[in-house]
Amino acid sequence: MLSFGDETPYIGPTKDAGAAVICQVQTLSQALSAHDNGADVIVAQGSEAGGHGAIRGTISLVREVVDRIDTIPVVAAGGIADGRGLAAALMLGAAGVLMGTRFCATQESLMPEQAKERALEASGDETLQSSIVDILRDKDWPGPYKLRTLQNDTLDQWHGREQQLVDEIDEQREAYEAAFAAHDFDHAAVIVGEATGMLRDIPAAGDVIEEIVAEAEACLARPPGCL
């Protein structure tokens, strides 16, 4: 699965090795390029997503990509964490969904328990796309990609003051690494997206899938407008 950059050099060798290539894209033009270069599956990722992402919202991006690409499956990602979201994505013409945030709060997730609890407590209003955590982690992410995480004291202090952070990076990086090691999530990042507002429990991953599929089937069987 390739994402966040030019897929051209990687598709050939991946296919030569016998693997299918999934390209996660953030714009229509990237989707068309990935398709023309031989991707087997396109994931259209909207900016609601947890982790790195770009600018476009999921609904309009998925719809536009689906309308232009009908020879390979298009999967929706970003802000989907329940059966209603899956049903909505299918209605847009997607072949399925890719979820990250929902699986952060599962038994199998390696996210620290304190971080899972933070994700459960937060609403979708409380995430932010920012470069601050990448600067602190010494990850060089070019625009337009930013990292969506829960808002916390670190983002309150530094978001919008990126150059000042760079100027003080040695001291601030040490403090960030210490916070991360101590599971201090007032300062270390909890990487989730807007779907954090839909998390209520920490089930097994398999149960998440069964529940979401059942809910989507029920949604799709009902007349429009009925929950």
Ligand SMILES: Cc1cc2nc3c(=O)[nH]c(=O)nc-3n(C[C@H](O)[C@H](O)[C@H](O)COP(=O)(O)O)c2cc1C
């Ligand atoms: C904790 C976390 C880590 C992620 N890491 C990656 C990654 O390494 N590579 C990648 O392509 N996408 C990564 N993503 C983004 C997912 O591929 C996906 O686009 C996103 O989770 C979908 O949106 P959602 O979080 O609303 O479900 C990550 C997402 C999360 C929540």
